[in-house]
Amino acid sequence: MLNPKTITIGDFKLEPPRYDLDSNDEILIKELLEIFSLKEITEFNKNYKLNTHHEAKERIYNISLAFRQQFSYTYRLYDIKANKLVGTIELFAPIHVHETHRSISKFSFQTGDAVRNNIWLIEYYLHPEYWRQGIMTKAVSAIIEELFNQNARCVAAVCHNKNVAGNKFLSSLKFIQMIRYKNMKDHFLWVKKIS
Numbered sequence: 001m002l003n004p005k006t007i008t009i010g011d012f013k014l015e016p017p018r019y020d021l022d023s024n025d026e027i028l029i030k031e032l033l034e035i036f037s038l039k040e041i042t043e044f045n046k047n048y049k050l051n052t053h054h055e056a057k058e059r060i061y062n063i064s065l066a067f068r069q070q071f072s073y074t075y076r077l078y079d080i081k082a083n084k085l086v087g088t089i090e091l092f093a094p095i096h097v098h099e100t101h102r103s104i105s106k107f108s109f110q111t112g113d114a115v116r117n118n119i120w121l122i123e124y125y126l127h128p129e130y131w132r133q134g135i136m137t138k139a140v141s142a143i144i145e146e147l148f149n150q151n152a153r154c155v156a157a158v159c160h161n162k163n164v165a166g167n168k169f170l171s172s173l174k175f176i177q178m179i180r181y182k183n184m185k186d187h188f189l190w191v192k193k194i195s
Helices: 025-036 053-067 092-101 103-109 134-149 165-171
Strands: 007-009 011-014 073-080 084-092 119-126 154-160 176-181 187-193
Touching: 007 025, 007 103, 011 134, 025 053, 025 084, 053 073, 053 084, 053 165, 073 134, 084 092, 084 103, 084 134, 092 119, 103 119, 103 176, 119 134, 134 165, 154 165, 165 187
Parallel strands: 119 154
Antiparallel strands: 007 011, 011 073, 073 084, 084 119, 154 187, 176 187
């Protein structure tokens, strides 16, 4: 189990997941729609596309539910000065990795499953207005450091092979590209283990 906390990075703040996120919070609904309705954000993950107010409300509900179930942990990245949501970082707990991506453990440690090996899966999304400023590098690095401080042994990521910027980003964070990941067509599996 992860013990999430608020992380401040300069003018940005990572708000940890909460049980009580309000799916009727009109500001959060609007901000999620503003980010996840953009083609640039969901180009390589169509499942995250939001088109309607109702879909954004449902996303908020699912974020809280997954946190209550300790299945996934969604951090919200805020620009403190602008007081607005600019991205999210989602961590999938080892039980999720075990149930949906069993082979990740094999490629990371050869033996054992994701729960015994404490392997987490990470996804991250940032509004294009904030790209190429080093913000997500600092935010993802802070989350990974926190995971390793709380006894995670490995963080994995899956990135589409055409997502050149995404693959460069993972490489810059010292993730190792393992394989072309057959479980998700046209994706690479990247792994970062505690050293």
